[in-house]
Structure formats: structure tokens, C-alpha cells
Amino acid sequence: MTGQPLTLLEVEALARAAHEGQTDKAGRPYAEHLAAVAEGVRLRGGSPEQQAAAWLHDSVEDDALSAEWLAGAALPDAVKAMVLALTKRPREPLEEYAARILATPGAVLVKEADLAHNADPVRLSVLDDPTRERLSAKYAYVRSLLGIITP
Numbered sequence: 001m002t003g004q005p006l007t008l009l010e011v012e013a014l015a016r017a018a019h020e021g022q023t024d025k026a027g028r029p030y031a032e033h034l035a036a037v038a039e040g041v042r043l044r045g046g047s048p049e050q051q052a053a054a055w056l057h058d059s060v061e062d063d064a065l066s067a068e069w070l071a072g073a074a075l076p077d078a079v080k081a082m083v084l085a086l087t088k089r090p091r092e093p094l095e096e097y098a099a100r101i102l103a104t105p106g107a108v109l110v111k112e113a114d115l116a117h118n119a120d121p122v123r124l125s126v127l128d129d130p131t132r133e134r135l136s137a138k139y140a141y142v143r144s145l146l147g148i149i150t151p
Contacts, residue, residue, distance in 0.1 A: 006074050008048050008055075012038070015055040018064035025135075026126045033117060034058070040113030050106045053082035057110055061087045082107045086114070094138070098145035112148050115139050 006014070015034050022030035038054040046054070052075065059065040060083060067087075070080055085104035088097050101107045117123070119139045124132045143150060 003074055005076055006052070008051055011052045011055045011075070015059060015064075018059055019062070022062065022064065024123075025131070026123055028123075030058075030062075036117040037110070037113045040116055041110055044109055044113060046109050046113070047106065049076055049078045050082065050110055052076075052079045053086065053106065054110050054113060056083045057086045057114060059083065078106060081105075082110055086110060094142055095145060098142060101146060108146055108148070111142070111146060115143055115148065116150075 012035075016031045019030040019034065024030055024033050034055050034057075037057060038051050041050050041054040056065070056070075056079070060067050060070060067084070070083060073080070081104050085100045085107040101111050119136065124136065127135070
């Protein structure tokens with residue numbers, strides 16, 4: 001990275017702009033999910049780098065930003081590594097995805113906040129039963145792979 005890294009506010013604005021017009025499975029603006037994950041990271045004691053990764057965690061996976069953009073972005077290498085680790089690849093087994101997250105410093109906390117928001121009963125309640133059950137089981141399995149214990 002050359003020059004000054006983007007500030008957390010700049011990363012937030014960039015993520016909001018990149019995901020503009022996108023909605024989550026419940027039809028809500030996607031930026032609400034990003035904000036919730038970033039706040040979840042902050043509340044869990046996450047660093048500013050982890051908070052930046054939270055804002056960007058779905059940007060490459062959702063084609064909101066390209067991997068090429070990320071490579072050249074004014075971001076610390078640690079942020080780029082977390083974003084790439086959190087980017088699920090097409091047809092990638094969950095076990096490989098979890099192993100990459102576990103191998104990347106700081107990424108587990110971001111994924112923990114992501115899973116917590118994804119599994120929020122209020123968010124899940126608007127989905128049809130089969131989708132809610134499928135996603136709940138998937139989130140629980142990923143938490144188990146990552147060693148995340150929920151109360």
C-alpha cells in the first residue's frame with residue numbers, strides 16, 4: 001500500500017456506495033447488514049482493521065468491488081487478507097472456506113459478527129420455513145467449524 005490508508009469513515013462510505021441498490025435475503029438495504037457486522041466487530045473489541053474488513057467482507061463475493069480493486073486499494077494488507085479470506089468462492093466446500101478464515105489473523109472475529117447478524121431471529125423470521133431452516137443449519141455448521149460458541 002502506498003500513501004495514507006483509507007479511514008474507517010472512507011471505507012464505510014465506499015462500501016455503502018459499492019452495495020448501493022443491493023438488498024439482503026429479507027429485502028432490506030444491504031448496507032444495513034454491513035453496518036451491523038461492523039458494529040458487531042466493534043462491540044467484540046475488534047480493531048479498526050477488522051472493522052474495515054467488516055464493511056468490505058462481502059464486497060468481492062457480491063461483485064460490488066473487484067479483487068483487482070482490492071489489491072490496489074489504499075488499505076492495510078491485513079484488511080485485504082481478511083476480506084479475501086471471508087470471500088466465499090463458488091462451489092467451495094464450507095470446510096475449505098472455514099480453514100482459510102481460521103488461517104487469516106483477525107478474520108474469525110469478523111465472521112463471528114457476520115454469522116451473528118445473519119442468524120438474528122428477527123432477520124430470519126421474514127424468510128420462508130425451508131430457507132430459514134437451511135440457513136440456520138448452515139450458520140450453525142460454519143460456527144462449529146470456526147469454534148465459535150454461542151450462548
